[in-house]
Amino acid sequence: MAIHLPNRKLFIDGEWRETVLKKRIPVINPATEQIIGDIPAATAEDVEIAVEAAKKAFSRNKGKDWSSASGAYRAKYLRAIAAKITERKSELGRLEAIDSGKPLEEALWDMDDVAGCFEYYADLAEGLDTKQKAPVSLPMETFKSFVLKEPLGVVALITPWNYPLLLATWKVAPALAAGCTAILKPSELASVTCLELGEVCREVGLPPGVLNILTGLGTEAGAPLASHPHVDKVAFTGSTATGSRIMASAAQMVKPVSMELGGKSPIIVFEDVDLDKAAEWTLFGCFWTNGQICSATSRLLVHVSVMPFVLNMHVKSLSSCEAKVGILYVSNTFTTFILYTKALHQNFWTGLSNGPKKLKFLILSKRVVGLAHLSVESRQYDKILKFIATAKSEGATILSGGDRPKHLNKGFFVEPTIIIDVTTSMQIWREEVFGPVLCVKTFSTEDEAIDLANDTHYGLGAAVISNDPERCDRVAKAFRSGIVWINCSQPCFCQAPWGGIKRSGFGRELGEWGLENYLSVKQVTQYI
Ligand code: NAD
Numbered sequence: 001m002a003i004h005l006p007n008r009k010l011f012i013d014g015e016w017r018e019t020v021l022k023k024r025i026p027v028i029n030p031a032t033e034q035i036i037g038d039i040p041a042a043t044a045e046d047v048e049i050a051v052e053a054a055k056k057a058f059s060r061n062k063g064k065d066w067s068s069a070s071g072a073y074r075a076k077y078l079r080a081i082a083a084k085i086t087e088r089k090s091e092l093g094r095l096e097a098i099d100s101g102k103p104l105e106e107a108l109w110d111m112d113d114v115a116g117c118f119e120y121y122a123d124l125a126e127g128l129d130t131k132q133k134a135p136v137s138l139p140m141e142t143f144k145s146f147v148l149k150e151p152l153g154v155v156a157l158i159t160p161w162n163y164p165l166l167l168a169t170w171k172v173a174p175a176l177a178a179g180c181t182a183i184l185k186p187s188e189l190a191s192v193t194c195l196e197l198g199e200v201c202r203e204v205g206l207p208p209g210v211l212n213i214l215t216g217l218g219t220e221a222g223a224p225l226a227s228h229p230h231v232d233k234v235a236f237t238g239s240t241a242t243g244s245r246i247m248a249s250a251a252q253m254v255k256p257v258s259m260e261l262g263g264k265s266p267i268i269v270f271e272d273v274d275l276d277k278a279a280e281w282t283l284f285g286c287f288w289t290n291g292q293i294c295s296a297t298s299r300l301l302v303h304v305s306v307m308p309f310v311l312n313m314h315v316k317s318l319s320s321c322e323a324k325v326g327i328l329y330v331s332n333t334f335t336t337f338i339l340y341t342k343a344l345h346q347n348f349w350t351g352l353s354n355g356p357k358k359l360k361f362l363i364l365s366k367r368v369v370g371l372a373h374l375s376v377e378s379r380q381y382d383k384i385l386k387f388i389a390t391a392k393s394e395g396a397t398i399l400s401g402g403d404r405p406k407h408l409n410k411g412f413f414v415e416p417t418i419i420i421d422v423t424t425s426m427q428i429w430r431e432e433v434f435g436p437v438l439c440v441k442t443f444s445t446e447d448e449a450i451d452l453a454n455d456t457h458y459g460l461g462a463a464v465i466s467n468d469p470e471r472c473d474r475v476a477k478a479f480r481s482g483i484v485w486i487n488c489s490q491p492c493f494c495q496a497p498w499g500g501i502k503r504s505g506f507g508r509e510l511g512e513w514g515l516e517n518y519l520s521v522k523q524v525t526q527y528i
Contacts (some may be wrong), residue, residue, distance in 0.1 A: 005037030005095070010215065010525045011198030013053035014208030020045035025217070029427060033378075039191045042216035047183075050212040051230050052504060054154040054181040057209030058496055066210050067151045067179040078125060080204035081197075082118035085111060088200070092165065092193050098162055099192040101412070106289065110166045117169045117494045124515050125177035134522070137525075141525060145525040151179030152256070152520050153232030156225045158218075158246070159194075160238045161187035162292045162434075165444065168194050170498075170509045171235045176335055178518035183212045185222050185230070187238075191215040220241060235517060237294075240458075240503045258507030258517050262432040263294045263460030266453035267489055268475060269310060269444075270466035271303040277487075279310055282438070285463060285489030287416050291436035292380075294504075295461030296513040297489050298433060301449050304442040311440065314418055317398045318479035331428035381412035384435035388417060391428035396439070397421040424455055432458070447469065450454035450478045460500035463489040473527055482508070 002512045009016040023041035028034065038319045042050075058067045066074065085092065093108035100107070128149065136145040157171040168184055175182045186194035196410060214221050221244075226234045227249040236246050237260040267285055269278045285297030302310050388402050401417030418441040422429050429438050443449040453462055462479040465487055466472050476484045482500040485491065492498065497508040507517055 005099075005192055006199075007037070007074050008039065008195040008198070010040050010050070011201070011211075011213040012046070012050045012209075012214065013056075014202060014206070016198070016202075017046075017049070019216075020049070020326065023216075025215070027099060027192060029098055030440055031413075033412070036098065037192075039188070039195065040214045041188075042185075042214040042219070042221040046214055046216075047221060047228060050183045050214050051154060051225070051228050052184055053212055054208035055209075055230055057207060058151075058154055066176075066181055066207060067153075069179070071128040071177070071179075074179065075122035075125040077204060077206050077210075078118045078122035078177060080171060081200055081206070082115040082122070084200045084204055085115040085118065089115070092196055095196065096165060096190075096193045100161060100190040102289065105324065107174070110163060113494070114165050114169045117166070118173045120494050121173035121177040121515065124174070124512065128178070128515075133374050138525075141528075143525055143527055145523060148296065148466035148522040148524060149519045150522055153180060154230055155180045155182050155233045155235060156228070156231045157182050157184045158222050158226065158234065158236045158238065159184070159186050161190035162289060162294075164190040165193040165197065167237050168197065168342065170494075170514065171237070172197070174372040174509075174514040175235070175518045176210060180233075180518045181210050181212075183214055183225055185214050185216070185225055188215065188217050201216060220248075223249070227252070231255070233257065233518070234492060235507075235509075237509075240505075243505060258499075258509075260294065260436070260507075260509060261460075261503060261505035262458060263296070263504050264299060264430070264456045264458040265295050265297055265461035265463070265481070266299040266301055266406070266456075267297040267463040267465065268449045268453055269300065269302045270446075270464075270468070270471065271305045272447075272467045273465050274467070275304075275306060275309050279304075279490045281463070281465060281487070282310070283314060285485075286438040287436050288490060290414075291416075291438075292434050293490065294433075295483060295490060297461075297463060298438060299429065299440055299453075299456075300440045301443050301452050302440060303449075307440075307442050308381055311332045311399065311418070311420070314438075327479065343378065362502065370419055381414065384414050384433055384437065387428055387431070387433045388419070388437065391419050391422070391426060391439070394426045394428075395421065395423070396426060396428060399440075401436070411453050424452070430456065443524050446475065450475060454478075454480045457503040458500065459502035460504035461485065461490075 009018050019042055022044050024038040025041045026035045027037045027039055029036045061067050089111040093111045096107035097104040097170040133146045138145050154173050159168045162184055168186055201211050226246045234246055234250055234257045236243055240261040243259045243261045247257055265374045267282055282300055398420050399420050401415035403415055404413050405415055414435055416436045422439040422441055459481045461483040462481040463485040464475040466470050472486045494510050496511055497513040498510045499508040
């Protein structure tokens, strides 16, 4: 079936505009390796125009501009965007699946979360109106002081390919709610739905220049954007290496940055657990979204007494899935790429009163479901296979997977892979793979498990599975990470803060913390 991608230009100042140098980048379907369209490749010349548009929109018309309008005014647009996304959900979900290699079902859930996130920040934008002028208590009666929260200015939002529209929304929604104007630079590997966000903004009549969308290469579009003197903040999600480059360039202008970077997240499975449940959460943590989640469980620490049972369950689950890796036709119309089991799953999360109406999380009721092991592009695919080969050459054992599925000659597919006999000095234990690869080690004591879990430069997510609440509490406190899951792995809610420590970054997205990212605090003190 032919796949038609919308032919989009750059979205600048409320309009579609050709790139100055008329450059484009091909879009490759990762399941077939075929070129299915192209996207604009912005350069420094386009960055100039977009930043100028965002600057104008920030203070176009004093008193009536985006930055000084009420939160309620901005909320109206955020809600309209949410409604449009919901209206176009099935089309956007399909585009996301084809562009990024996600299973269609997963991509559709992402669209619900995108709409939910815009709605959530619409509420927070309204809340800002009532939180202004918070008084500060001073030790002298002759002075009075209060605090204003103001938008930071023009912000650059640079995002990765694994959740293209959702991770863009984690930045766009709070930035716009706060009153900032923005330039979004999505990943060149998966920009299609982010460009569609431009069309959504146009359709709802978002004032020109409030959100501008520049697609293009990191070096040609991302770097000049991040270092532009009129960009007041850079909010970045991506690899630690790129984050560090952006920080170095931002340092020249003392520009604030927030960084959501890579991870090497552990899960500790104690001996007192329901082994079925522990296996489900571990597999889910590692293989959901192809293991291409920054917080993916990539290191399993399992108590030595239950290691054989846990591994047996993992291998059984994966081999029952493996036969079905491949391209499936879903909903009669489209190709999507899922590794599918008959296992039941259920949505146990049906929504929050103050937030997304349909925020969902898939819980595994029987083994593992919905695994997709497709990489977005050939470099990432090659990188994953190279990691596995290096692990072997360093003495690790591939317990299951480790290669491309034999029955598929095209597409960037990798088998779900479990690696044992791993030492803490091996590359596979220390570096982020960003693929469906789990390495396993045993421990004998709680202290040993915690030391192993924390033995990493990263500090994004960490999980503990145990039936002992006191132990869970102790381990949660001992983890050196920004996110901890107890008796689960990966659930994410837009009300709760998200972010890491150490080389996983700093600053927090989501919740009220996400809004604070785009606000500055102004102290006003008066002599009476
Ligand atoms: P990446 O660092 O290669 O690219 C991310 C973005 O940065 C892209 O838009 C890219 O074009 C841009 N970019 C590249 N070089 C640039 C430069 N010199 N200046 C400015 N921009 C530049 O990352 P990726 O491969 O797209 O994403 C995978 C990485 O993202 C993984 O490390 C993953 O852990 C991380 N990630 C983190 C989180 C989180 O919340 N912490 C979430 C998702 C992904």
